[in-house]
Amino acid sequence: MKIFSYDKKEKLKSRKQLQKIFTTGKTFSIFPVKVFFQFIDEQDSVVKAGVGVSKKYFKKAVDRNYIKRLLRETYRTEKVPLHNQLSASNKKLKIFFLFVDGHLPEHILLQQKMKTIIDKLCNEIEKLNEAIS
C-alpha cells in the first residue's frame, strides 16, 4: 500500500456533503488556511479531504489551480500521522482546507503550516477518545 497517495476515494466531492460540512462542521484556522472538519460513522475511506480557494482573492484560474495543487501536495506529504491516529482509534473524518490569504504562498511555509494543522487534528482525536472513555 502506498503511503503518500491521494487518489479519488480520498477526495471529498459530493455537493451535499460539502454543504453539510460548511454548515454543521467544526472549524479552526491556522493562517493562511481555514480548516473545516467533521467526524462521521460510515465512510468508504478513513479520511475524505477537499481543497478550495475563493475567486474573490484570486481572479486568475492559474493562481487558483496553483494553490489547490500546493494544498493537495502538502496534505499528501504530511497526512501519515493523521491516518495512523484515526485507524488506531477507529474513527472516520471529513476535512476541507480553504485558503483565505490574498497573495500566493511559498511551498515550504505552507508545508510547515500543514504540519501544525495535522498535529491539531490529532489532538482533537485524542480529546474525543478521552471524552468517550
Next chain:
RNA sequence: CUACAAACCCGGGUCAUCGCUUCGAGUUAAUCGGGGAGGAAAGUCCGGACAGCAUAGGGCAACUUACCAUGUGUUAAACAUGGCUUCUUAUUUAUAAGAAAGAGAUAGUGCCGCAGAAAAUAACCGUUCCGCUUGGCGGAGUAAGGGUGAAAAUGUGAGGUAAAAGCUCACGUUCUGUUAUGGUAACAUGGCAGAAGGGUAAACCUUAGGUGCUGCAAUGCCACAUAAAGAAGCGUUUGAGAGCUGCCCGUUCAAGCUUCAGGGUAGGCAGCAUAGAUAAAUGAUGACUUAAACAGAAUCCGGCUUACGAGGUUUGUAGUUUU
C-alpha cells in the same frame, strides 16, 4: 552589417524522487505499459456543426452585410491575392508609402447651437429703377460687395445691363442620362444632350443580398424524493389556454390553464472527443542549463479582438562599408 515595419515559425530541455487522471493488460488486488492544456485554452465579439421546438408555412417588424474580380468557406460570418476609387503623408509633382464601416444625400422626412442679413423654396444693409412727400417713406428689380461661421449657393475672364445675374460666351469643376473605345468587372478616356440643389445615412430611412426561434444548464434515459394537498382568477365546443419568435394570418392540439405562498430532488449514463473530468486530472521538490513571458480545456470547429518572451526565416524601406 545595422535600424525600423509587416508576415510566418517557436512557446523551454535533461535526470532523480514522490504523486494525479484516463485507457489497456492483469481473477479482485499488487503491479506493468500507453495517452494527458494553448497560441491565445481568455474575452464571448461573430459564423457554422449538432440538438430541441407542431410541417418550421406566409407577411410585418427586428437583426445583419455593403467598391470589383478570383479563390477558401456546402451557405453565412470572415479571410487571402490582385485591381478600382477616395483620403492622408512625403518629396523628385507624378510617383511612393499608408489608411478606408468604400451602396444611395438627384426617393422622401428630420437636424445643423453661438455668431451671421441669411443655415436651404436667402432681400437685413447696400445697389438700381419708379411713385409720393422731397428729412425720408412706399413698391419693384438685383446674389456684384458686407468683418460671421466647420460650412454661404459652380471657379476665372470677357460680353451684357438701369443695376445685376450661367443671362450669354471661352477655358475649367461636379453631377445625371445616353453613346463609343479599352477592361471579365469595379472603372478609365472621349462624344452628344441636360443640370448646377451645402453637410449629415456610426439620424430616420431607401436599394440589393442574408437570417425561423432557442441554446449542451440544448436534448434523451436511469435512479432518488415529494403535496394527485392549499388560496385567487379564467375556462370545457358560445374554446380558457397551449404548440419556446415582438405582432398578425394560416394550421394543429385542446380540458384544463395562469398566478401566489410553500414543499421535495439536484446522483449518474448518453450527448462527449486518439487529452478529457464532473467540487473537476495534466503536478511538487532537488540538480544542471537557458531569455522563459502571457496564461489553465468543460460539446466541437472556424474567424475576430485582447495579453505576452527571447529569437529565427522571408519581404520592403533607410543608412554604412567593400567590390
Next chain:
RNA sequence: GGCCCCGUAGCUUAACUGAAUAGAGUAUCUGACUACGGAUCAGAAGGUUCCAGGUUUGAAUCCUGGCGGGGUCA
C-alpha cells in the same frame, strides 16, 4: 457553460431625442446667526462623464474594442 444589464463630484442621481460653463440633493470647507453647539441662511471648492480609438464642424450622448461590477437559466 450560455444569455442579459449597468458604469457621471466622496455618496445618491439628472442631462442619453449630439450643441460648447455637465445640473441638483447630501457630505466637505468658509462666513453669518448663538454664550457654545445643532438646525437655518449665504458663498466656495470638488468631474480626464470607467479606458482607448473612430464618425461628426462638434460626443456624457452615436459606433467599435477593452476594463470593472451586477443579474438570470439546471
